Amino acid sequence: MLLATLVPLQAVAFGLVALGAPLVVLTRDPLRQAIVNGIYGVSLVCLFVVLEAPDPALSMLVVSGIGYPLVILAAIARVRGHERTSDEEDR
Amino acid sequence: MSRRLRMAILGPALLGLGALFGWAIAGLPAFGDYRGPYGFVLNRLVVPLRHTTNVVMGTTFDVRGVDTMGEEFILYAAVVGVTLLLRDETAGQRAEQRTRRFGSDAVRLIGVLMVGGGILVGLWLVAFGYVTPGGGFQGGVVLAGAILLLYLAGNHRDYRPFRSERLLDPLESLGAGGYVIIGLAALASGSAFLTNLFGPGVAGKLLSGGSIPVLNWTSAIAVTCAMLLLFAEFLETYVVPLAPEDSGS
Amino acid sequence: MSYLPYAVAAWICLVGIAGIATSKNLIHLAVCLTVTQSSSYVLLLSIGYVKHGVAPIFVGTKLGTPAVDPVVQALTLTDVVVSVAVIALILALALDAHRLSKTVDPDGLADVKG
Numbered sequence: 001m002l003l004a005t006l007v008p009l010q011a012v013a014f015g016l017v018a019l020g021a022p023l024v025v026l027t028r029d030p031l032r033q034a035i036v037n038g039i040y041g042v043s044l045v046c047l048f049v050v051l052e053a054p055d056p057a058l059s060m061l062v063v064s065g066i067g068y069p070l071v072i073l074a075a076i077a078r079v080r081g082h083e084r085t086s087d088e089e090d091r
Numbered sequence: 092m093s094r095r096l097r098m099a100i101l102g103p104a105l106l107g108l109g110a111l112f113g114w115a116i117a118g119l120p121a122f123g124d125y126r127g128p129y130g131f132v133l134n135r136l137v138v139p140l141r142h143t144t145n146v147v148m149g150t151t152f153d154v155r156g157v158d159t160m161g162e163e164f165i166l167y168a169a170v171v172g173v174t175l176l177l178r179d180e181t182a183g184q185r186a187e188q189r190t191r192r193f194g195s196d197a198v199r200l201i202g203v204l205m206v207g208g209g210i211l212v213g214l215w216l217v218a219f220g221y222v223t224p225g226g227g228f229q230g231g232v233v234l235a236g237a238i239l240l241l242y243l244a245g246n247h248r249d250y251r252p253f254r255s256e257r258l259l260d261p262l263e264s265l266g267a268g269g270y271v272i273i274g275l276a277a278l279a280s281g282s283a284f285l286t287n288l289f290g291p292g293v294a295g296k297l298l299s300g301g302s303i304p305v306l307n308w309t310s311a312i313a314v315t316c317a318m319l320l321l322f323a324e325f326l327e328t329y330v331v332p333l334a335p336e337d338s339g340s
Numbered sequence: 341m342s343y344l345p346y347a348v349a350a351w352i353c354l355v356g357i358a359g360i361a362t363s364k365n366l367i368h369l370a371v372c373l374t375v376t377q378s379s380s381y382v383l384l385l386s387i388g389y390v391k392h393g394v395a396p397i398f399v400g401t402k403l404g405t406p407a408v409d410p411v412v413q414a415l416t417l418t419d420v421v422v423s424v425a426v427i428a429l430i431l432a433l434a435l436d437a438h439r440l441s442k443t444v445d446p447d448g449l450a451d452v453k454g
Contacts, residue, residue, distance in 0.1 A: 010345075011344075014344060014345055014348045017348060017352065017382060018348045018351055018352065021351070021352040021355045021356065021375050021378070021379075022355050024359075024371065024372070024375050025355050025356065025358065025359030025372055025375060026359075028364065028365070028368060030365055030367040030368050030371070033367075033368055033371050034371070037371050037374070037375075040375070040378075044378060044381070044382075047382065047385075048381075048385060048416075051385045051386070051389050051408070052389065052393060052394060052395040052396075052407075052408045053385050053388075053395065053408065053413045053416070054395050054397065055413050055414075055417045056381065056385065056413050056416040056417045056420060058417075059416075059417045059418075059420040059421050060381075060420050062421075063420050063421060063423070063424055067421075067424035068371075068374065068424065068427065071424060071427060071428045071431060072367065072370075072371065072427075072431070075367055075370075075431040075434065075435060076367060078435055079367070079435065079438055079444055082438060082439065082442075
């Protein structure tokens with residue numbers, strides 16, 4: 001009974017992931033992209049869960065929740081920090 | 092290569108790659124019609140042989156143990172690369188004098204509570220990884236994230252030990268090297284590299300899986316330290332929050 | 341539904357590659373690379389899926405119940421975590437490039453001489 005309901009869920013999850021990927025790519029501003037990437041990560045987590053893969057889902061959850069945003073945001077912050085200091089030097 | 096030329100090549104290249112993908116997909120078994128023998132074999136054998144109810148973990152740390160060692164060393168190599176690239180720069184850059192202490196005690200209280208909860212969840216994920224979903228890799232990231240909350244909640248002084256390379260570097264090496272040492276221990280005891288040592292224990296209990304729990308913990312240490320090192324290297328140069336006013340409180 | 345999952349994986353891969361090629365920002369490029377990488381997770385887990393199978397965790401499930409392939413899950417789960425370190429390495433390289441060339445545009449790197 002429960003298994004029969006999985007197929008539509010899987011279809012929806014696949015659809016969300018297929019929709020999320022171009023959204024991440026088309027978001028050109030890195031800061032916004034970090035957020036969209038997080039939402040895409042959650043859609044991947046949903047897909048993994050309905051594909052009966054709890055372990056990869058957990059690992060995707062922690063990675064898209066903690067790992068990616070921190071590393072990306074820190075990189076953005078450092079690029080902007082550089083730009084700010086070089087602006088000050090120019091002045 | 093100019094931008095326009097690149098775009099001109101991109102279109103046909105994507106079309107060709109898409110066609111190749113279509114060709115490849117046509118040869119795959121239909122979705123849900125999995126045929127390969129290994130999955131069925133492992134699902135039958137891992138629980139009776141290794142007594143780990145989570146077959147995925149039994150696969151990661153036993154059946155596919157050598158491969159996981161390779162993954163751990165990719166992690167290690169990547170962290171070493173980041174360290175080499177960013178640490179050099181760290182020394183020369185002037186520290187940004189900026190304190191971001193939250194005035195609100197409530198934020199700090201909730202932050203500290205979340206640190207405790209996060210560490211508990213992380214340890215639980217690691218410890219029961221081979222019984223229920225979880226394991227060293229996921230638990231390690233949660234542990235690192237929980238420790239990082241110390242930084243976000245404004246307790247920079249408490250966070251300081253967790254960004255010291257002197258503490259993290261040896262621990263990271265211990266995690267990656269411990270995996271190899273357990274593999275070599277099996278070799279020393281007269282069997283093949285990474286053969287499962289110790290007894291299999293009772294299925295569904297913490298004492299199960301032989302050397303799987305030990306490998307699980309070594310990889311948890313390796314992942315936690317790797318994440319903390321990455322965050323430390325990335326955050327260090329930009330925000331140095333230890334201004335003089337911080338020392339008084 | 342029978343071949344659609346694989347098509348989704350192929351689609352994600354193509355979208356990611358297109359993003360990498362058209363990117364004007366190295367950080368954006370790195371994230372596009374992770375999107376491309378995620379297509380491999382979708383493909384692997386789709387291949388390992390067994391119709392009416394349960395998750396390969398036998399707590400309260402009788403041994404011998406049809407379950408999905410644990411091998412592809414083990415591959416995916418370690419790779420997901422390792423990918424964070426790899427994207428960190430790429431971003432560190434991007435930061436280094438930015439330090440040398442004062443730009444995050446990949447096209448701007450052509451003028452940099454070692």
